[in-house]
Amino acid sequence: MTTYSPAEAAAQSGFSIDTLRYYEREGILxxxxxxxxGRRVYSDGDLWMLGFLRCLRDTGMSIEQLRRYGELSRDDTTMPERVALLExxxxxxxxxxxxxxATLVxxxxxxxxxxxxxxxxGDGAS
Incomplete structure (x- = not known):
């Protein structure tokens, strides 16, 4: 199994090391x-999750919603709730x-x- 240091996980996910720690502490991860x-070791699965969290965060999902998604993702019986949250x-x-x-228009x-x-x-450049 391939593992990654916090610095490698941060580089691949685009999150800072502090954000990774925060996400773990808050139950998002x-x-x-x-x-x-005793050092954190990230797996491919962790990096996949970080990539998805990056997608959600980049689309404006709140920390509260990320926390809820993180909690739900640890229980296989919560798929309907995850679907509802993502919908x-x-x-x-x-x-x-x-x-x-509308703003662009x-x-x-x-x-x-x-x-x-x-x-x-006549002030315009041609």
Whole structure:
């Protein structure tokens, strides 16, 4: 089995070592195995979980929701609850995408207005 040091896990996940410790302390991550010397040792499964947590965090999932997901993921009987949590988060992401699309339209309209003004006044670069 391949194992990774905290520094390697941090580099591969994009989280800082402090965040890895925080996620473990808060129950977002399961307890990480320790070497004979007491150092944390991350597995491929831990890195997969960190990658998924990175995805969830990057999409705006709150620490509270991450904690809940972490708790649920340690019990095989909680799949329906995990599905519900992820469906709720997916709905939140879709709503944010809709908001961002509307905002993008407004920004693009303003860019078009400025370009029109630049053409009108002759100040625009061709």
């Amino acid at each position: 399961p307890r990480i195995e320790r070497s004979a010397g 709720e988060h997916a709905a939140s992401i879709r709503a944010r995408i809709t908001e961002l699309d 407004r920004v693009e309209e303003k860019v078009d207005w400025y370009r029109g003004e630049l053409r009108r006044t």
